Amino acid sequence: GxxxxxxxxxxxxxxxxxxxxxxxxxxxxxxxxxxxxxxxxxxxxxxxxxxxxxxxxxxxxxxxxxxxxxxxxxxxxxxxxxxxxxxxxxxxxxxxxxxxxxxxxxxxxxxxxxxxxxxxxxxxxxxxxxxxxxxxxxxxxxxxxxxxxVPYPFPKPDEERVIILAEWWKSDPEAIINEALKSGLAPNVSDAHTINGHAGPLSSCPSSSLDGFSLRVDKAKTYLLRIINAALNEDLFFKVAGHRMTVVEVDACYTKPFTTDTLLITPGQTTNVLLTADRAAGRYLVSASPFMDSPLVSVDNRTGTGTVQYTNSVSTSAAITTTKPPPQNATPVASSFTDSLRSLNSKLYPAKVPLTVDHSLLFTVGLGVNPCPGCVNGSRVVADINNVSFVMPTTALLQAHYFNVSGVFTDDFPGQPPMPFNYTSSGPGNVQTMNGTRLYRLPFNASVQLVFQDTGIIGPESHPIHLHGFNFFAIGKGTGNFDHKTSPSKFNLIDPVERNTIPVPSGGWTAIRFRADNPGVWFLHCHFEVHTTWGLKMAFIVDNGKGPNQSILPPPKDLPAC
Ligand code: C2O
Missing domain, CATH: 2.60.40.420 (Cupredoxins -  blue copper proteins)
Known part of the structure; x- marks a missing residue:
């Protein structure tokens, strides 16, 4: 290289x-x-x-x-x-x-x-x-x-484009979360969704027009679109009117190609698709619209929009072929997309799913309320994993681990829910949250099975969980409570999708497997920034191995000090 x-x-x-x-x-x-x-x-x-x-x-x-x-x-x-x-x-x-x-x-x-x-x-x-x-x-x-x-394992596209979806706030996002932390309430949602930095047409600004974002295409060419959801707090559906897209890769892992008219991309995730400009020359609406399967969240109609515009023959004022984004709570659309994802699992790109399990973990993820005398309602929203709301240390965990500094963290993060739980909001253990900087320790090369169970302490809500340091295989998902006896029988250990961010469905569970072959301290968190802020995060320590080249290197000399 x-x-x-x-x-x-x-x-x-x-x-x-x-x-x-x-x-x-x-x-x-x-x-x-x-x-x-x-x-x-x-x-x-x-x-x-x-x-x-x-x-x-x-x-x-x-x-x-x-x-x-x-x-x-x-x-x-x-x-x-x-x-x-x-x-x-x-x-x-x-x-x-x-x-x-x-x-x-x-x-x-x-x-x-x-x-x-x-x-x-x-x-x-x-x-x-x-x-x-x-x-x-x-x-x-x-x-x-x-x-x-080395060729792509799919037909060679004529051109490639990056498309980044994000959010725009009229005020300073930093001020918004600080205000929310002070009041104990949920922060404001953003004022617009953006596509490559362009805000859509829902602004009240008279001069703003539909064609902020415009993807120019040549008739009959095929484009590889590299789509990223960089939004802070929103899962997004992505559509192009009149066109279907063939998914070929997610989170830098090849998938079995499948064709769809709607993508679901959570914050943290990337999705590569092939799109062929095979329609009548014209302008076609592109939409990025929120998916929220939670009764907690009010209706959010903001849709980021732009156009796919065929070059030459078409004027920039030609009528736009529109498409209706899925409704905000379109869970069936979201899960049909998620369920269609499979690893390519070819000879060149085999799915190396760990077939045995050394550490079998179950993490509940959800939101709760803690008392807060100074807050607006006398309470504040918190979030946790296995009832632990993670407290950020004031020095870096990896340094504390590497230099054996005591008192920064403990390695007693619970591998199983410490209290009875339920996927509905009625679990008796769902409401109790403890604070702590607790990590889970894994030996080098351990094979880990990790089930995320949405517990909906306040109410169910989906969570895009992101693991640093590893890709994992998403081997199963279901609704209700995970059942140790019956749920594993449905696991896909042949060609599950490999990725680094996975949505835990609202009121359900998702199971992943990974091999802990990367020594260090690795963050795991909800990629909704607001949930991370509230404490929905933890970290794994992966110990050094005994063999050569299985240990963390010393830190670089310019590593910042706290
Ligand atoms: Cu993309 Cu820890 O984040």
């Missing part, structure tokens, strides 16, 4: 959306931020310089493998292509990015060099700020092409 260098300047810049202008945090003045291009097995080195008045970290949803060679190249200032001829990559998470999990934040005026190797990964991933709500605007795509000369 090659070594690719990027420089990310975190700077404030004014952007005008929904008729008003405000400063937002950006990388290099761009919203969305710059795309990182690389090939499988390349090493990516990104120097992040913090020019703003807030602390910053960046997470790369790549697996954060790490190369000794690139490391010594950096320190000796010899930056040259890195060749990995048969040498196993050592792994460490110093470049993973979540604040206070793998690193202390980059303070104003400081910088940090992230270094990761894209071993065995190709497809679409993304990067985003991983501190507070900064990722609202600090995010961008990572496009990893296959190794030179």
């Amino acid at each position: 090659m070594t690719r260098h990027y420089k990310f300047n975190v700077v404030e810049k004014n952007f005008t959306r929904l008729c008003s202008s405000k400063p937002i945090l950006t990388v290099n003045g761009q919203f969305p931020g710059p795309t990182i291009y690389a090939r499988e097995d390349d090493t990516v080195i990104v120097k992040v310089v913090n020019h703003v008045k807030y602390n910053v970290t960046i997470h790369w949803s790549a697996l954060s493998n790490f190369s000794h060679q690139a490391m010594s190249d950096i320190s000796s200032n010899r930056l040259r292509p890195f060749c990995r001829h048969g040498v196993r990559q050592l792994m460490t998470g110093w470049s993973d990015g979540p604040a206070y999990i793998t690193q202390c934040p980059i303070q104003p005026g400081q910088n940090y060099v992230y270094n990761f190797t894209l071993t065995g990964q190709r497809g679409t991933l993304w990067w985003h700020a991983h501190i507070s709500w900064m990722r609202a605007t600090v995010h961008g795509a990572i496009v990893i092409l296959p190794k030179r000369g």
